Amino acid sequence: LAKTTQPISMDSYEGQEVNITCSHNNIATNDYITWYQQFPSQGPRFIIQGYKTKVTNEVASLFIPADRKSSTLSLPRVSLSDTAVYYCLVGVRGGYQKVTFGTGTKLQVIP
Amino acid sequence: EAQVTQNPRYLITVTGKKLTVTCSQNMNHEYMSWYRQDPGLGLRQIYYSMNVEVTDKGDVPEGYKVSRKEKRNFPLILESPSPNQTSLYFCASSLKGQAGGPGHEQYFGPGTRLTVT
Numbered sequence: 001l002a003k004t005t006q007p008i009s010m011d012s013y014e015g016q017e018v019n020i021t022c023s024h025n026n027i028a029t030n031d032y033i034t035w036y037q038q039f040p041s042q043g044p045r046f047i048i049q050g051y052k053t054k055v056t057n058e059v060a061s062l063f064i065p066a067d068r069k070s071s072t073l074s075l076p077r078v079s080l081s082d083t084a085v086y087y088c089l090v091g092v093r094g095g096y097q098k099v100t101f102g103t104g105t106k107l108q109v110i111p
Numbered sequence: 112e113a114q115v116t117q118n119p120r121y122l123i124t125v126t127g128k129k130l131t132v133t134c135s136q137n138m139n140h141e142y143m144s145w146y147r148q149d150p151g152l153g154l155r156q157i158y159y160s161m162n163v164e165v166t167d168k169g170d171v172p173e174g175y176k177v178s179r180k181e182k183r184n185f186p187l188i189l190e191s192p193s194p195n196q197t198s199l200y201f202c203a204s205s206l207k208g209q210a211g212g213p214g215h216e217q218y219f220g221p222g223t224r225l226t227v228t
Contacts, residue, residue, distance in 0.1 A: 034216060041199070042219075043201045099156050099217070103151070103152070
């Protein structure tokens with residue numbers, strides 16, 4: 001089981017770039033790293049996924065160093081609507097079926 | 112529109128009265144799962160299903176039952192609800208049966224807020 005550790009909360013001003021780091025020291029060779037975003041009272045929404053180096057889409061970038069023991073979700077120029085909880089998931093448990101979300105990072109964007 | 116639907120969205124019930132929360136997806140996904148979310152505890156997996164007639168326990172299965180008779184539906188059953196099952200419940204599905212890697216990202220329903228008094 002690849003346990004993940006994220007900061008509990010972060011604050012950022014509008015327009016700034018936000019980087020949320022996730023630590024996953026026990027990541028396995030076949031594990032991918034996936035990030036979800038959740039707004040209050042809504043289900044989580046998939047943001048980005050990667051295996052190594054850098055992945056970018058229209059919403060965010062994901063940076064993964066060579067040892068893959070951590071990853072950083074980067075949100076460019078955040079707005080108030082980016083206020084949400086962000087979850088980092090790595091691999092799965094047991095027979096590649098269980099999913100563990102953890103408590104995530106609560107990002108508060110300040111005007 | 113590709114989506115996961117849950118019903119009801121809100122439910123207030125009394126201890127011991129059996130209830131079912133329905134979940135349906137229209138994406139032909141193999142994998143479906145139920146989570147509950149409680150303040151300070153994040154999302155915890157209750158049950159999951161790899162495919163029709165294949166289900167297994169997640170982290171917090173006590174007090175819940177599920178069934179997967181059709182690929183698109185995955186109802187959550189509380190045979191005898193108790194107040195500690197008051198929570199926000201989410202159903203999710205993904206294309207493939209393994210929750211990691213391309214095609215494995217999960218799509219979540221809108222949630223069901225359950226209160227048991």
